[in-house]
Amino acid sequence: MAFYEMLDRNGAVRECYAPVQHWVEQTGIGGLNRRLEEAEAIFRRIGITFAVYGEGGDPERLIPFDLLPRIFTALEWRTLDLGIRQRARALNAFLYDVYHRGEIIRAGIMPADIVYRNAAYKPEMAGFTPPGRVYSHIVGVDIVRTGPDSFQVLEDNCRTPSGVSYMLENREIMTRMFPDLFAQGVVAPVDHYPDDLLKSLKEVAPPACKDEPVVVVLTPGSLNSAYYEHSFLADLMGVELVEPADLYADDGLVFMKTTYGPRRVDVIYRRIDDDYIDPLVFRADSLLGVPGLFDAYRRGGVTLCSAPGAGVADDKAIYTYVPDMIRFYLGENAILENIPTWNCAKPDDCAYVLENLHDLVAKEVHGSGGYGMIIGPKATKAEVEAYAARIRANPAEFIAQPTLALSTVPTLGETGIVERHVDFRPYCLVGTQLRLVPGGLTRVALTEGSLVVNSSQGGGVKDTWILQA
């Protein structure tokens, strides 16, 4: 039985949800649904849409928005905040280590293969220390809740976690439409996120930068599914949004082409995958890249955020070792638990997974976006068998986890309030210090009973409230 976050053990509405309960009663379901239409019209007009590759249909679909906020108490957030920061520190320490002496491997805590033979590991980074020793400047930690006091990390995102624009826009819409709900000032604000992001990016300016750092956001272009977010963040930080063709590298420095001629760039918040940033070093057939960018980076002429190769820390096979990393690098116990995970690369684990697949959730190690996974209890026998065959053929490509009873939260249905499963992604910023705005993106599986919250598969988003003590 999933934990319904609105109610306590005795079935009474929890104190933190009381204002929302009151608001729902006052407005009525019909009234709320009318307001939802207004909200959607605003989203459409300002152009918050996302595209999903290979799905066809409307390339500028609106991500569904649910009006009812998801709420955490100050106490709940305290734990989450500490746990997320701890994780961000450990993941960056791990990245520094595996691109230098590899102590964690020498100590026998992690096998060498899953690090060095990982496709996300970039040997070109070996021996190089990025400014501030920061590799992952924005760590998105996906968290699920399974009980009143039980939070678990589903996965880490160390490259360029997306979705933060929804956190900001959802709040913007909610405050615009329901100012009364916020008037008491109990909801912690999130709108300083872009300021924090800019501060963090400036803190990691490269050695060659002597003046105020020039920061840019690098996007693959307006056809990218997250383009809206790229332009939104550039706008709120007041920096240029550049495409690869706007940049060039010259003798260890990077410039953007402006109407005044070339202008130096110091810090690049890039939203392009490692493989495509520099055809001289990574994929030679990439038309997106900036030739010489990586050379400029290694020579200290520019900082790339995130660092190439940071993805090795958020691989699903590496994930199982994060609690070990926290112990090894920080000497602490993990504040947020991992979900127990069977790594099919290990023969014992694999045997267990194959035997119990109908009870488990299995995923491809390198997959994302909710694709290539199977939810055992919801799959047919034939589907389970087909998936088992894939695991047998290539065990190292798969992991499995128990099917979790993800918590549910109140969600607006057509005729009343319904319970829907959610997860949560906060965004921890890493510069010379850590910054974490009290909030994040709550994704909700809008289909009844569904556990898949990905926006590409029928998921929606909600505003997330952290109540101030």
Add this chain to the structure above:
Amino acid sequence: MLSRTADNLFWLARYLERAESTARLIAMGQRMAILPGAHHREEWKSIIRVTGSQHLFDKDAVIRESDVVEHLVLNADNPVSIRSCLIKARANGKSIRTALTQDMWEALNEGWRNLENYDVAEARAQLASILDWVKQRAMTFRGATESGHLRDERHDFIRVGGALERAQSVLRLLDVKYYVLLPETDVVGGNRDHYQWTSVLYALSGSRAYHHVYGGVYSPWQITDFLMLNRRFPRSVLYCLDQLSYRLGRLAQWHGQRRPCHASIDAMVSSMAEKTSGDIFRQGLHETVQRTLSDSNRLGIEIAEAYHFG
């Protein structure tokens, strides 16, 4: 500012102006075609010709209103059609959203796909309201730009693109009049000639302004004077050239540097300002229009080169 941003701003304004000018052309064609005894659908053919769309038709094809609606309103593959101009203007805007205000973006984004939903018959049935709607899109964008856009070089690139495209669109409208030949039985200055000239004025929303300036008497010389040489009517060629000169002058100030485009616009303005409508008719209206069009095309290229987006 990124050169790509300048490029997109410049073209965004051009495409939007072009969408509007295509709408105005069609409105003019409609008006000319319903004149008593309109001549063998020459009107529609000349409109197709001045938009450079004649390659879509056989040489001797008879062109009807439905063809014009299909190719100049709905055909997304014809670069001058209203639909493709709106799509491109929005794509330009989308790739540089940070350079636009929210209101400007909303003006571009609102209804940009409306024309997808029409077939030719429906579009014909609602042609007047579609054309009005297009003009309103462009006006909303201009209004948003006028009232909220920061007056830095971004703004100048938008205005440069808009003024250049508008000058060209007025020139093309005038050229339609050249192509719509009068039947042999008619005389220059006769009824039909008169109606054709007033249709040009009407398409440019210039009838009232014309009356204020010339006191209600129509003549080809005065209408030409008004649309080419009047420095106060915002849809005259010389007015647009003055605007270009002013905006390019501001860019030269921002950059502390004059480029070849600055010399060119100065030459274009002074050459046009010296003319009278008598000169224009003596040299040939068509020839003057064509020469000014080619000068303005060259100017567009020089602007792009000057600001590194060529």
